[in-house]
Amino acid sequence: MADVSKKIRAIFFAIFVGVFLASYLIGSVYKMSDEDAKNFLDEFQSATEGIDTFGIFVHNLADALPMFVPGFGVAWGIYIALSTGIAFNALISQSGLHISALTVFLVSPFGMMELVAYSIGMSRSLILISTLVRRRNVRHEIKNSSIEIGIVVALLLVAAFVESYMVLHH
Secondary structure (H helix, E strand, O other): OOOOOHHHHHHHHHHHHHHHHHHHHHHHOOOOOHHHHHHHHHHHHHHHOOOOHHHHHHHHHHHHHHHHOOOHHHHHHHHHHHHHHHHHHHHHHHHOOOOOHHHHHHHOHHHHHHHHHHHHHHHHHHHHHHHHHOOOOHHHHHHHHHHHHHHHHHHHHHHHHHHHHHHHOO
């Protein structure tokens, strides 16, 4: 069989949902001092001052596209998940809320859309490596990658509008 079956594709996707969530969870339990969390938030607010829907979209797309790179994409996705977990932990610790960073991520509609988008990219990275190593139909997988990149772009665009509405306007 030259192509990755839909069943295998679904299994890879599910595995990388788990990998992303586990990496995010590890990042979200990272304990930083109150001073470090405050400094992080100050830097974050400076960096995001004046950001709009398009800025959110571009940032998330810049995080997602490298996840499609064969091999590298998996490591990049884990790094992004860890970093996002640490960031959410800092935000929550400084807000005084008593809720897990994972819960915040999973209950936000834009968080779920980003999870799906990033998991698509990470799993495609593994599929491309497998295709190259096994010398399978690379053209077909590049076509599938292009379709999935389109799906990720659409998901992240919608997620940016939702995040902008929920976070920036409230």
